[in-house]
Amino acid sequence: MQARANDWRKLVQRLLKAELSKKGIKYQDLSDKLAGIGVDQSADNLRNKVNKGILGADLLLQIMFVLNIKHIRHEDIEDMLEDICD
Template sequence: MKGQNQWRMVVQRIIRSEMSLRGVKYQGLSDKLAEIGVSQTADNLRNKVNKGILGADLLLQILFVLKSRPLSAEMMAEVMAAGDSD
């Protein structure tokens, strides 16, 4: 298995991919989270996603409000493999 930095990259890429698929920018993500009672500024979200460091609760909340595709081990492996080729 890969190191901690690779897992952070996976988090970053999955969130960015889901945002891109839905045409959601960080302010829109902040607004969507506010609708479910989660207070995060656009800048705070950008920093957390760019670093790939956020709590499991926030990750799930983000995936929920984005109506994300299901996560699977295969999807994560594909993201890791794509990162290896960068």
């Protein structure tokens, strides 16, 4: 399987949306949580970045930190990529 750049963006989008949904967190809540660690991102800005799947590694790690994401399994990434690339 050869994933394109756009496929990886879709993967980021799916992963983050799934985590937000699983935890019942809205974009405003995420913005507030990020502000708690000194990261200034509006809810609208976060929504746009997540929907496009385009955000820097630093913001991705900050989001993972405030959402308390402990693991992203390789198998889950593979499954999502297979679904996206089909």
